[in-house]
Every structure is written in structure tokens, then in C-alpha cells.
Amino acid sequence: MHTRWNKRLVGQAAVLILVNVMVDTVITAPLIVLPQMLDHFGTDQPAWLNAGALLAGAMWAPLLGKTADIHGKRKVLVWTLVLAGVGALVCMIAPGLWVFVLGRVVQGAAVASLFLTVGIVRDICETRIGMIVTGIVTTGNAVFGIAFPFLFETLSHAYGYRVVFVVSAVFAATGALLVRFFLPESVVRTPGRVDIAGALLLGGGIAAVVTYVSLGGDFGWTGAIPLPILLAGAVALACWVRLAHRTPDPVVDITKLSRPLVLTLGVVVLGTGAYQSMLQLFSLLADVSADEGLGYGLAAEGALGMLYGIPAIGIVLGGALAGALATRVGPAATLVAGVVLGLAGTLGLFAAVATLPLAVVCSFLLSLTAGALVTSGFNMASTLAPAERQGVVSSLVMVMIAIGSVILNFVGAAVLRSTRVDVGGAAANSATGVFGYIGIGTGAFVAAGVLAVLLVRAQRRASVASDPARAVDVA
Structure with missing residues (x-):
């Protein structure tokens, strides 16, 4: 484990920062081309185009976190990046709004990349240096945020909104290769199995409740669409709590x-x-x-x-x-x-x-x-x-x-x-x-x-x- 800065740690931190740059292309970059996407899909509901990835990230996170503890953080991070790349490609070729939303849900797996990079830092660094590296890895990608708005604005005017998802897919593929070949796998594993049912109930319940908040302002807090979504989310979370007390190895104990x-x-x-x-x-x-x-x-x-x-x-x-x-x-x-x-x-x-x-x-x-x-x-x-x-x-x-x-x-x-x-x-x-x-x-x-x-x-x-x-x- 690293106890001080060295060339190897600098290189590994750079790879992890690149991964989080990819997360920016999923979460913030689409905001730059949001007017073009609204016009292309003929909708006035930007939440479905914008916040969908974050909602999906909240749904993905518990499942991927538990899987990483059992099977290794590097392996799960690689597959997370692959999923994010596939989701970007779906968004790029989506013929209609709901296919695009599906792509954003898949692409939302990238949100899990942020906490997986933190977990990897804790695996390769002792606590004192690890806290410093965590700060650099989780925020260093913001430097690219200075240039990204100008870059994507220029590219989108020339090639359309799809260029954002092309760039995101390229970052995802590059990040997956670098993580696979330049970062070590976790040596500490948690024996057990992944509680798929619990992960789906927890993630789905969270996503439903947050979706209710996102829709309530437009359709009414007791409207025919938001209220059933809230009730479904509450039922899912209640079922998850009951299952978590009965399952010997729940997704979240x-x-x-x-x-x-x-x-x-x-x-x-x-x-x-x-x-x-x-x-x-x-x-x-x-x-x-x-x-x-x-x-x-x-x-x-x-x-x-x-x-x-x-x-x-x-x-x-x-x-x-x-x-x-x-x-x-x-x-x-x-x-x-x-x-x-x-x-x-x-x-x-x-x-x-x-x-x-x-x-x-x-x-x-x-x-x-x-x-x-x-x-x-x-x-x-x-x-x-x-x-x-x-x-x-x-x-x-x-x-x-x-x-x-x-x-x-x-x-x-x-x-x-x-x-x-x-x-x-x-x-x-x-x-x-x-x-x-x-x-x-x-x-x-x-x-x-x-x-x-x-x-x-x-x-x-x-x-x-x-x-x-x-x-x-x-x-």
C-alpha cells in the first residue's frame, strides 16, 4: 500500500481521475446540449433527459457496491464503465424519447464509478495518504469542467447533440482499458452472495420516491401519475426493510x-x-x-x-x-x-x-x-x-x-x-x-x-x- 506520493501512485490517481471525467460526460455534459435534445425529441420535460442518469445511479449504487465487496472493485468498475459506454451508444442512436431514457438508465451506472474509485483508493493507500488522494480523485475531474462547456458547445453546433454521447462512450472505453491494466484488484473480499432481490427493492424504491418528487411539481403531488409511483416506492422500501432483517447477507445490513x-x-x-x-x-x-x-x-x-x-x-x-x-x-x-x-x-x-x-x-x-x-x-x-x-x-x-x-x-x-x-x-x-x-x-x-x-x-x-x-x- 502506498504510504507516500510516488510515480506509480500519480499514474493510478490519473487513471481514476479520468474515470470521473467520464462521469462528468454522463451527468453534466448533456446539460450543455439540453435545448437541442428537447427540440429533437419534441418534449418539454427536461427532467427525463437530465436527471434520469442520477436517478438510475441511485438505483444502481447499492447493487454495484455489494457486488464490488464480493467480487472485487476493479472488476466491477470495468463492467460499470462498459455499461456506461453501452448506454451512451443507445442514447446516440435512440430513435425516440423512451429509448433515449432507457439509454440514460443504463448509462447511469457510471454514477457508481465515483464511489468505486474511492474504494480503490482505500485499497491501494494507507489512511493518511488515502484521504488526500480521495480529495484529488473525487474533485480533480472538475478541472476539465472549465473547458468542457466550450468544447461541447462548439462540437454540438457542428455535429449535433449526439457528439456528447460519442465522447462519453470513448471515455468509458478508454477508462475500462486503463483500469483493467493499470490498477490492482482488491485483495480484501467479503464472502457471501449478492442479494439481487434486496438490491432491486432498495434501488427501485429510492428511484420511485425521487421520481415522485420530480413529477409532483408538473402533474400535482396527488396526481394520477405521481401518487401511485410514490406508493409503489414506499411498498418497495418496506419490503426491502423486511427482507433485510430476514436475509443473512443483505445488500445493506x-x-x-x-x-x-x-x-x-x-x-x-x-x-x-x-x-x-x-x-x-x-x-x-x-x-x-x-x-x-x-x-x-x-x-x-x-x-x-x-x-x-x-x-x-x-x-x-x-x-x-x-x-x-x-x-x-x-x-x-x-x-x-x-x-x-x-x-x-x-x-x-x-x-x-x-x-x-x-x-x-x-x-x-x-x-x-x-x-x-x-x-x-x-x-x-x-x-x-x-x-x-x-x-x-x-x-x-x-x-x-x-x-x-x-x-x-x-x-x-x-x-x-x-x-x-x-x-x-x-x-x-x-x-x-x-x-x-x-x-x-x-x-x-x-x-x-x-x-x-x-x-x-x-x-x-x-x-x-x-x-x-x-x-x-x-x-
Whole structure:
């Protein structure tokens, strides 16, 4: 295992960063060509084109995490990348909307790649260097996010929206080959079998509940379509809980979900969800000029570049700093720091909705938050699980990231829709809706902060009550 930086570790980290660049081509790159896809498929439901991969990722993650613990993380990561490539090809040739959505579901397996790369880092690195490498691997791909919008925008104008999925398939194939030949296989395995039924019930139940949130704003929370989906999800989750207590080797062992781990997952779902919802809000603010008299607006030349380009740097910086600081103060403390930065950035938006320079500062603070929360969440979860359960525990962090991002984005969008005003015969988001949106993000960060403080206190009590060498192993 690596105890310090060396050429081999640098090469392995580069391969893992490339894998996470591929994840970006699945999650964020399609947003750049979203208007073209909406026009091509003749739909006004961007959620099915945009959030489908994240929803599928939440469904895939528990199954792939358990499989990785049993059969090896490298093997599962290779097959995950192959699935993502196949899904990209299906999206590329899809003749209609629902075939495209099916492709996005398959491609959503790529979301699992992120937590598998974290698991591999923990396999090849000792804890101290592993925390730093985790921060670099989980956020280093954001550097490419600076150039990707310009690249995909240019290519899509020349070759159409399909070029995004061609690039994604190429990244997936390249990543699969590099992972297979340049990374070692896990030496720690968990004996047992994969609980397929439990994985399907858990993943399907989560996907159904999140889908209900995504559809409720458009079709009504008690509508004929969303409500049955919610009920089906609730039944699936109830069946999963019952099965988990009866199965000797469940996909997620509920009895081993320690209090610190539950608190960590709560911080991740609230914190990353709040950040992602603010990111969505920036695009809406940048589309309106302050001169329109709506009480907000950041439209100006280069506004989007400043609001989205600078965060790419902040995400990398936040992840690297969180990883380095975690070796000194612990990942629980860096989780608190990340939440505090996010709360400061979100509160600042109340005054920055019509002032671009201040909004850029808030955007940078929120990007630091994103890097710190993702890195610290994975680091914290890794310290709370034995080696043979790293895949499952890391998959739960990924599920929380996906759920938080989707739910708070759709809740915020529902608030904006319900408070629209008529301006010159056209509907526009009101200042009330925008400030309400920010208020939801603020509330999420406050709740995440409370959970983070409870986590720190729980860790301190565990350190006092146990042997110092085992203070972090409270799972």
C-alpha cells in the first residue's frame, strides 16, 4: 500500500481521475446540449433527459457496491464503465424519447464509478495518504469542467447533440482499458452472495420516491401519475426493510448502520443537495437582467463563465484541502467546515441576486463546499467501515449525493413555478420565488450543520471511550 506520493501512485490517481471525467460526460455534459435534445425529441420535460442518469445511479449504487465487496472493485468498475459506454451508444442512436431514457438508465451506472474509485483508493493507500488522494480523485475531474462547456458547445453546433454521447462512450472505453491494466484488484473480499432481490427493492424504491418528487411539481403531488409511483416506492422500501432483517447477507445490513454513519449520510444528502440546487439557480439568475425590475438578475457578458468556470477551480481546491486537513483534524471536522462555507455562500446570495461580483464570490464559496463535502463524506464513511464493507458504505454516500441533488433541484423548481408573475404577457420567476428558493437551500445547510456538529461530538465521545488507535472505527 502506498504510504507516500510516488510515480506509480500519480499514474493510478490519473487513471481514476479520468474515470470521473467520464462521469462528468454522463451527468453534466448533456446539460450543455439540453435545448437541442428537447427540440429533437419534441418534449418539454427536461427532467427525463437530465436527471434520469442520477436517478438510475441511485438505483444502481447499492447493487454495484455489494457486488464490488464480493467480487472485487476493479472488476466491477470495468463492467460499470462498459455499461456506461453501452448506454451512451443507445442514447446516440435512440430513435425516440423512451429509448433515449432507457439509454440514460443504463448509462447511469457510471454514477457508481465515483464511489468505486474511492474504494480503490482505500485499497491501494494507507489512511493518511488515502484521504488526500480521495480529495484529488473525487474533485480533480472538475478541472476539465472549465473547458468542457466550450468544447461541447462548439462540437454540438457542428455535429449535433449526439457528439456528447460519442465522447462519453470513448471515455468509458478508454477508462475500462486503463483500469483493467493499470490498477490492482482488491485483495480484501467479503464472502457471501449478492442479494439481487434486496438490491432491486432498495434501488427501485429510492428511484420511485425521487421520481415522485420530480413529477409532483408538473402533474400535482396527488396526481394520477405521481401518487401511485410514490406508493409503489414506499411498498418497495418496506419490503426491502423486511427482507433485510430476514436475509443473512443483505445488500445493506441495517443493523450495521452506526449513528455516526447515519449522521454522515444526512450531512451529505442535505449539503450536496443544497449546493446543486444553488448551481441550478445561477443559470436562472444569469438569464435575467437586473434592469428588468424583477428584483434580481445577473445577466451580463461573461456572467455564466464567471459563475460556472470559477467553481470548477473551487471544487478541486475544496476537495484537496479537505483531504489534507482530514489527516490532521479528521473528516468530521472538515464536514463541518464545508457546511459553514456553504451556509455563508447561500446567505450571501440574498444580497447577491442582482450583483454579479458578489454572486461570483458566493459561487466560489459554494464550490469550495461541494469539494469539501464530497471528499469529507467519502473519507468519513471510509473510516467508519471495515475493509470488507467499503464498497457498500461508499455506495450509500453516492446514493445520498444523487438523492439530495435531484430532490432539492425539483423542490426549488416547484417553488419558482408556484410563484411566477406575468411580465408583458410572459411568465417570469418572481423575486419571492427566488428568495424562497434560496431560503430552502439555507434551511438545508442549517440542518446539515446541526447533523455535522452532532457527528463531531459523537466522534469525540468515541475517541474518549475507546482505545486511541481505534477511535475512528466506531462502526
